[in-house]
Amino acid sequence: MEDNLYDELLVELECPICTNYMSPPIRQCATGHSVCDACRNKLPKCALCQGAFTECRNHSLEALAVKMRYPCINKVSGCNAKLSYTERETHELRCPLKGFKCAMEKCTWVGRLEELAAHWASKKMSSKPYHKSNVCHTKMKSESYYVNMVNAYDRLFWFKCKLTKNKLYWAVQYIGNAAEAEGFYYEIEIFKPGRTKKRVLLSDYCQSIELENSQLFGDDSCICINTDAVNGFVSSDQLLIYYLRVNAIKDEKSEQAHGQVTDVAYKTDHGARQRDRSKGPPNLAKKDYKKKYNQHHNSKQNKQKEGFVLL
Structure with a gap:
């Protein structure tokens, strides 16, 4: 019984133009049609009667909107949350059943x-x-x-x-x-x-x-x-x-x-990252660096003896 009553009241809060639920501020045209603030800002005239919009607000509907609990927009996907109008936006952005x-x-x-x-x-x-x-x-x-x-x-x-x-x-x-x-x-x-x-x-x-x-x-x-x-x-x-x-x-x-290094200037065409060589050799401990240099130097000499030139 309570759910049916809520459903009937929610129909009264549907914007007649975009069919979304209206929340404060709820605007009116000169004839008295109520529309959501978003539609009021988009349209030069009321889409229902072509009447001009006024600065008046429907305070009775706004008071009802504050008291209502709204279904999540993803209800058709299985979300059963009931939300106040201030909770709707945050929940619907994070709803796990969002479409x-x-x-x-x-x-x-x-x-x-x-x-x-x-x-x-x-x-x-x-x-x-x-x-x-x-x-x-x-x-x-x-x-x-x-x-x-x-x-x-x-x-x-x-x-x-x-x-x-x-x-x-x-x-x-x-x-x-x-x-x-x-x-x-x-x-x-x-x-x-x-x-x-x-x-x-x-x-x-x-x-x-x-x-x-x-x-x-x-x-x-x-x-x-x-x-x-x-x-x-x-x-x-x-x-x-x-x-x-x-x-x-x-x-x-x-x-x-x-x-x-993350600068694009030091990436290869395949996305691999390269060291910025303008900053000199890698920041290794001196002992390790000297050891690696000696190994490379000896290897170079051995290759030269074997008739190869390392370029």
Whole structure:
């Protein structure tokens, strides 16, 4: 009986435009229709009666909203949590039964995180999911969009590339708790085969999966570059070749703490790390270093005696 009453009252708190539950502030139009604050800010007029919005608020509905316990948005996936309006946002970002959308355009699939990789495999994509370091190709075709899954550090990401209006965008979104997204960053390193010293390196933080493409592909939300800046790297068949790397910030800090070099300038083409030779020999104990030097020097002399010259 109590559950039925709650369900009936919750219907009264549904925004008539977006159907999400309304919470304070609840806005009104001149006719008296109540809408959520998000819809009020998006629309110039009331979608129900085309009346103008006012500065008035529905204080009676706001008082009801404060007292209600709301179901989690992932109720259809099995979450039975009952939440106050102040708890909803935090819980739904961390809900273990949260549904994630497929990043492929026109795909309506929504499922749990552990089901996402299998769904992506079922689409039989021509390119397999990326790992944390990849060589990628983008066809410089106007108004194009490409997406692939990335499996790195036992976590999943979406890699998205969009070419539109003479701008090229690259974005990586962390699939999981939005608060963990900035624990990762990604690099785009553009190069030209045969001229490996000619490169452009760009990097940015990974974004939350909560960000829609309309917000994601903005100059401040992902890597963006004018196509004119990369024309010198495009091949005769209109392909732009680059490395995509997804990195964990905590791994980088750990390497720095142990004295390992993390600067991209000291990486090989295969991602292996090299020592900064401008700083001289490794910081070994003098005795060990002398021992290794003598062994190398004696070995060199022996090879020379045998008719070999060590270069």
